[in-house]
Ligand SMILES: Nc1nc2c(ncn2[C@@H]2O[C@H](COP(=O)(O)OP(=O)(O)OP(=O)(O)O)[C@@H](O)[C@H]2O)c(=O)[nH]1
């Protein structure tokens with residue numbers, strides 16, 4: 033009795049998971065979608081999880097400088113003036129980069145701003161070499177592009193200085209009559225003197241000619257300027273900037289005339305790189321739709337995503353990713369794929385809605401279109417309750433076409449209708465897709481290898497043009513009135529495009545049209561959505 037009273041008096045509690053524990057990638061098994069879970073598909077505006085998301089940042093990285101060589105001499109009983117035994121300086125720490133699966137945002141990197149590898153320790157007496165500086169590994173999400181903005185390489189600067197000095201000498205030698213003793217500035221920055229030495233010793237000591245040195249691993253650095261397209265998980269880190277070489281101890285400078293050199297070399301300075309990081313999300317499916325079309329609701333109904341839903345435009349302000357698990361609950365794939373790695377899951381990217389002229393940077397569109405550029409399959413989300421869905425679809429294609437044109441100067445256009453479909457549902461039990469359709473999958477973008485080239489850089493990712501990607505239409509809000517006829521028109525139009533009777537909506541005659549579907553769904557009721565994973569697996573298998 034007391035128990036039931038307690039239940040009655042308790043306020044309605046909504047289970048909230050701490051934000052930090054929610055992964056950015058939400059996972060869900062599409063088989064588990066059932067009508068009983070409906071409240072999460074039409075949630076109140078405050079029922080969503082916040083993600084910290086950053087898809088761009090600029091970071092300055094400093095490789096560590098080398099430690100200085102040591103000036104030291106053996107001191108033992110009965111050996112008054114022992115031979116030099118100064119150790120070499122340790123080399124500076126290097127900066128490496130690696131893509132890691134599971135990371136989804138650059139916000140941690142952006143927060144760091146400046147990344148420094150530590151410097152090498154100085155050499156010591158008794159021929160003790162200095163300790164190496166600690167390396168730094170920058171971990172980024174798969175799909176990150178790294179571009180160099182600026183660099184300051186002390187070794188390159190020194191080499192350039194030596195070259196200009198040599199040219200000057202050559203010129204002097206040509207005009208022999210004007211020959212004067214060339215003034216060589218004292219290089220405090222390149223030499224270390226014996227501890228007890230005066231600064232004036234710099235003027236009296238005759239330093240040997242020295243060329244700046246690099247660590248051997250510097251040969252693995254990517255070619256300047258750096259451009260890396262890290263589209264695959266990497267099992268080994270890639271070197272970005274090698275630390276400065278350590279300075280040599282005084283034994284290295286022994287000559288026949290100078291048995292006890294009282295100087296050693298300073299370590300080379302570490303390189304500074306200013307890098308732009310940009311994350312291009314690599315999802316299998318990109319949802320393309322106008323604001324308020326119902327993309328986020330669709331993502332929620334397919335996955336466990338807690339993305340925000342609201343009956344206003346621009347509810348979604350940053351890309352969201354959901355993962356749909358399609359295994360048999362034991363990690364085994366449900367769809368067998370011949371000759372390829374079997375897929376047990378696929379990812380869906382929900383980006384902010386595209387307004388008209390999004391390619392001219394209206395709305396929020398342009399910044400996020402690049403995420404769609406990389407999706408393997410495009411899902412056009414068209415709201416059946418908001419006017420003519422065919423025009424809606426064509427407008428979306430036009431925006432994508434214009435964006436593609438910005439990228440690679442491609443022509444685009446529009447089109448019309450033709451075709452067949454049966455529609456006999458009034459809200460529930462939406463029709464099954466004909467399994468004989470959606471067979472061809474040859475057009476899927478090939479896996480891009482992340483093989484490192486000889487110069488250490490990665491090959492540039494070659495993306496197929498947007499109009500060549502497989503696509504389908506998700507006709508949402510099919511539970512609302514007057515949507516059946518619109519859906520019918522839309523499917524007729526797609527059949528006409530497939531048969532070549534109507535122009536491809538991208539305006540490209542070679543646009544992908546192997547099997548075009550419009551899937552009618554009511555994402556809010558969770559109806560019809562289970563057909564999407566089936567269709568996607570047909571494409572991915
Ligand atoms: N009746 C009905 N309403 C839906 C359906 N799907 C979404 N809605 C409603 O449409 C409105 C917009 O849904 P969202 O999922 O936030 O739309 P969106 O495309 O993500 O919008 P933006 O993030 O602004 O681009 C919400 O009020 C949803 O409840 C559906 O299948 N049926």
Ligand SMILES: [Mg+2]
Nearest residue numbers: 327328347348
């Ligand atoms: Mg949204």
